[in-house]
Amino acid sequence: MKLSDNYDKVGSWLSGDGPQSDIVISSRVRLARNVKGFTFSAHSTVEQNQHLLTFLQSKVMDSALQDKVYYFCMQDTSDIERDLLAERHLISKQLACGSGPRGAIISHDESLSLMINEEDHVRMQTVASGLQLKETYAILAGIDDLLEQDVEFSYSKQYGYLTACPTNVGTGIRVSVMLHLPALKLTGQMDRVMRATKDLKLAVRGFFGEGSEPIGDLFQLSNQITLGKSELEIIDELITHAIGPIIEYERYARQKLLEDEQSMLDDKVYRSLGTLKNARLISSEETLLLLSYVRLGIYLGRIKGVTIDTVNKIFLLTQPAHLQYLYDQTLDTQNRDEYRATVIRKYLA
């Protein structure tokens, strides 16, 4: 376990140094794969799961990746540690909360993670700062190829890769970006964006993916179709028809705010910063809301003296499991709100 080395740093995907990262927080690509000759997870026994876990773990840990990754056996980690990995978007909540033999292999810089025995046998993802879907996919395709040298995945000539859920059959790909859209939200244009993305058959989700509500003006946009198109076609269409135009709208809305509503903008931005600097009790939801405006204020040059790096650190480290890991104890809501406020003041001091 190397959580203790990493938990108070942000992963490379949250470094804020990628292209267009003033609007695109991160790009993420995930592939779903299942191993030929092993029963699909939904119907497998604990022994079969353990067998698969041992098999895949050894394949990855003996591969060229071995010096770049950590292995986490889920049964050997605490609830708080698993929640912490989920808060860092390295494993899914489903893997964190599941039961039975399951594991995660995570690269030191947190740009790559593989989950074993989640919904599929393997779910692998790469993630990077800013808009880098093609680059991110290229890296993941390389990992996929590397694994396929040693492991044969279930594949149908007619359908492509076979997956536990039919929505993933074909490429098994999910491509997503986390967008920060405070100006579209502030100017009441998010409904229009939501309708357009629905027409394009894209999914819009919150910070924590499936089932989570958008919060802090963060919207996760991803493809829903995995069949009948190549991976690069899926990525191209997502960028051309959705991400590109949304970035343009958000940038325009920000410019209009700067030109026409500077007092209102500054008021929101500075009140948010003032509250973060002074609160003694604060929920994670309010923290995300306030950080959203501070982030906007920094990118629009309205706030000096607070860096995006600080915002991203607060963003990540004030989540419940991170707080409990830091203070090495289980905390109830009131205590978390108090400790969260303390951590925020420390970073903004």
Next chain:
Amino acid sequence: MKLSDNYDKVGSWLSGDGPQSDIVISSRVRLARNVKGFTFSAHSTVEQNQHLLTFLQSKVMDSALQDKVYYFCMQDTSDIERDLLAERHLISKQLACGSGPRGAIISHDESLSLMINEEDHVRMQTVASGLQLKETYAILAGIDDLLEQDVEFSYSKQYGYLTACPTNVGTGIRVSVMLHLPALKLTGQMDRVMRATKDLKLAVRGFFGEGSEPIGDLFQLSNQITLGKSELEIIDELITHAIGPIIEYERYARQKLLEDEQSMLDDKVYRSLGTLKNARLISSEETLLLLSYVRLGIYLGRIKGVTIDTVNKIFLLTQPAHLQYLYDQTLDTQNRDEYRATVIRKYLA
């Protein structure tokens, strides 16, 4: 006109140095008088009003008070100047917004003011910091005696002093205190206090007296009965049955907050200070609300580095007319909110 010398200072009543001024902002006593031989204001002509104004002005300005007071002729002052005097509680809104010959005589330290041709011929008031009703009344009784050396007031042996409105007949006295009750408000006990004061036939009003809603946890408590009791009996009963117990309840509620709810208390207090220090647009209503918590925080020793004097200055000087006087222009709401925020940041820097 000496407004320009005084407008950016607080009057002595807002100095915060009186007894119990952590809870009792100020004590105020007012007497209503009418001059024998002159028609009551409701039925008098403009010429009669002018005659009365000239008569009373000369009596006061030739008296022993002459070196301690300014005279303001209402017809010669601008709307903003009259509103400014009302915001300083030196004249009533009725006098400020009225028409015809009317004036105000105000002592340099703003502890004494006389309004001529308001509802009654003369309304005189003295005001002091903290709980000083008897002292304040003694000063006003002295002024009343001084005037009676030269002026005969309408007086009935049966009813006492005659006034324009029957509710003031008798002593013509109104005794009031401005109370700051944030802890009773925070702990949901204000309804009980309000019911008790109603049973005692007392009036509870907001910062601006009659017709104004309580705001910023400030409550103005005053007698309604002026007939059948002496002035000192009225004051004694108000202190014994209402002000004294309310001070005790508020002090107890503050202590309980400190002991049992320190995080919640600090959160409210510091968020308020943070918002005041950072807002770029702020209404006068929100300003009063936030100042209320900052005031509480200072008196409970939770905030260091901000003085009550600063709070009182912001409290007074960010009112609409004061802002417009300072910036020497008529300001719309949005501009006022912007300038108000600027003034607050300056004082809290």
